[in-house]
Amino acid sequence: MIAVTADIIGSRALADRASAQRALEAAVTRVETDLPVVERPLRPTVGDEQQGVYPTLEAALGSLLLLRLALPDGIECRYGVGIGPIGAVASRAAATGEIPEGPGWWAAREAIDHVHGLQKRTVPGARTWVVAHESEPDAVHAAARRANAYLLARDQLVSDMTARARRLTYGRCLGRTQRELADSEQITQSAVSQTLAASGSAAVVEGFRLLGVS
Known part of the structure; x- marks a missing residue:
């Protein structure tokens, strides 16, 4: 424990x-x-x-x-x-x-x-x-x-990260698509992609995946 x-x-x-x-x-x-x-x-x-x-x-x-x-x-x-x-x-x-x-x-x-x-x-x-x-x-x-x-x-x-980048990264950790995240944030998919890339989100999401708990 x-x-x-x-x-x-x-x-x-x-x-x-x-x-x-x-x-x-x-x-x-x-x-x-x-x-x-x-x-x-x-x-x-x-x-x-x-x-x-x-x-x-x-x-x-x-x-x-x-x-x-x-x-x-x-x-x-x-x-x-x-x-x-x-x-x-x-x-x-x-x-x-x-x-x-x-x-x-x-x-x-x-x-x-x-x-x-x-x-x-x-x-x-x-x-x-x-x-x-x-x-x-x-x-x-x-x-x-x-x-x-x-x-x-x-x-x-x-x-x-900004508050939006954290929200998007949370969603990506749980397997939500960029399109789904764009709809929830009421922004374009391109804006989602740019925010994730600028914040280093992909590394955080991949690290979460490697933990094997999702």
């Missing part, structure tokens, strides 16, 4: 925090409907933090890509992906009767702290990072490093 922690970037500065939360939850619901691979849905925990569980690293990365593409302008999250055992501690005070716990969650928190640091320093377009807990075998740590190399490039492309 793969633990994911997400938080809303700049949540304290948002003019309408409640509206942002509704938009995030609508985007999460849309992604979980279009790509039903989640083990435990991404849901709010406390403050601006969300937590979810995915069955594989590929499922987590595919879902988080679609979520980034589905979010409207002005609302962004950073995502920490943790590989390691996950569990829970029983708690009568918690709404679900338990509190998420375990090395996978600790790794997810380390990952989100790392990507936050990247944003502030050398890679402002970074949004997603993977950390394997120290107890995981070397092969898992190697897989995490490969995933991060892919994520750095993917996140930069998505961070540079």
